[in-house]
Amino acid sequence: MSVDLFSLITFIGSFAAGLLGALTGLGGGIVVIPLLSLLLQVDLHYAIGASLISVIATSSGAASAYVKEGITNMRIGMFLEIATTLGAVIAGAYLTNYLPKNVLGIIFGAILLFSAFMSIRKKISHEDHGPSGYWASFFKLNGSYPTAQGPSFYTVRNVIGGWFMMLFAGIMSGLLGIGSGALKVIAMDNIMRVPFKVSTTTSNFMIGVTAAASAVIYFQKGYIVPGIAAPVMLGVLLGAMLGARVLVRAQTQWLRWGFAVVVTFLAAQMIWKSLSGTV
Template sequence: MTGLVAIGSFAAGMLGALTGLGGGMIIVPMLTLVFGVDIRYAIGASLISVIATSSGAAAAYVREGYTNIRIGMFLEVATTLGALGGAYIAGLISTSAIAVIFSLVLAYSAYRSFQPREEHSIDGPPDKWATRLRMDGTYPTAEGMQPYTVHAVPTGFSLMFLAGILSGLLGIGSGAVKVLAMDQAMRLPFKVSTTTSNFMIGVTAAASAGVYLHRGYIDPVLAFPVMLGVLAGALTGARVLAGAKVRALRTIFTVVIVFLAVEMAYKGLRGGI
């Protein structure tokens, strides 16, 4: 079983990287639907893989100088609080309810990943919170350092709290909600929001991983092939993404993801999970 889980996790990590959904969104349905793993073990293993992917990618991102550590740290207050809350909720509600919520978030994330990301204009007056918290920054572009301003900090903060709850409840990185908060609400440049979101994903997952560890949800024998598989898959996926035409691939993957979401909702409602 360990070998099969490792191969499946490699595929999940690659799929997560290629679709931009993240490994957690694929690994939890794979473990529960294909391998029949209890969703609590699946979420524990997924959280570990989310941290591995985030730290692995961040090591590369950090050198490029896009990550805004002040924005990230400020929003971390919301995501870590949310993650602890989500991990507690996970212990209170039924596994069927978790499966249904998971399928809804999966469907929403797949939908979001197909929406074109529009770069917002970066002019206009900044939010008063952004000024007080000195969040405005610069990032390197082809034409040199480009300044940007930050908007709608309270909205972004609230969305991040939601992202944290979902992360702690479902064992995912909640990349879709984080990007929504930073792209749409706070209107950060893509490169800044993508890398800052990645930084936050690892910290958020670490916040709920502690709670899951103490609850006995993290099984080492299941988590180790998942973690190594997803990490290798994500790194491979990032390489493929750099060179390939991904439009057609993404269409095929979206069909797979919609199928997973429907199957998970169906089994959840029938009480099969």
């Protein structure tokens, strides 16, 4: 395959991945890595490196809008980012040296299946307005977000449990080159009782920082190749921008089911090829 054809296919596939990622809220990296490794036969480490660059670009663009609207909880994001960055560095600096590619493929397949489930799961708000937890008060993590009726105030619970879940999310991000948004939302929404809207926007704010920490280590190891990363980043970014516009008017429930079917198929392929040693 010529370089030009490879770049064109990579760009088109990444554009579709960014579009789907924006419409489902799970990010384009979930689709980009199987696209590169299964369809284009790119080494899994180089696919992860390219995905990390695209995650940085798309997260930075979306996060600024949510911060401006006052939905993102900056204190929670900066506090929990310590855990995710630490996890990403541990994974990038150590685990990638020892885990074989087929093991990485199986783990990635499992995360794909989990992401497919999260995309169709009914969203239940765990918002809490009761007395604040000790650590939430100590670190001043409680906050509010704007609604049509005015600011809605909330309190934060189980900060320690959320922190350790974020550590795991950072390890998965550094290991697999994805934003681990689904894991971060679970940490904030289910464990810490942060409102779902705040959880998703704060997760988006954090994803870019976590990916940047991982990308530095992947770059040092030579896993980030401009010829692969550039069309991936451009395609995912443009697809995500279009997806953000479409999302305002689109009925996304059927898209989420379609996305879940595609991702489940990719997960099965990734796990099968990993078990057979051809990934």
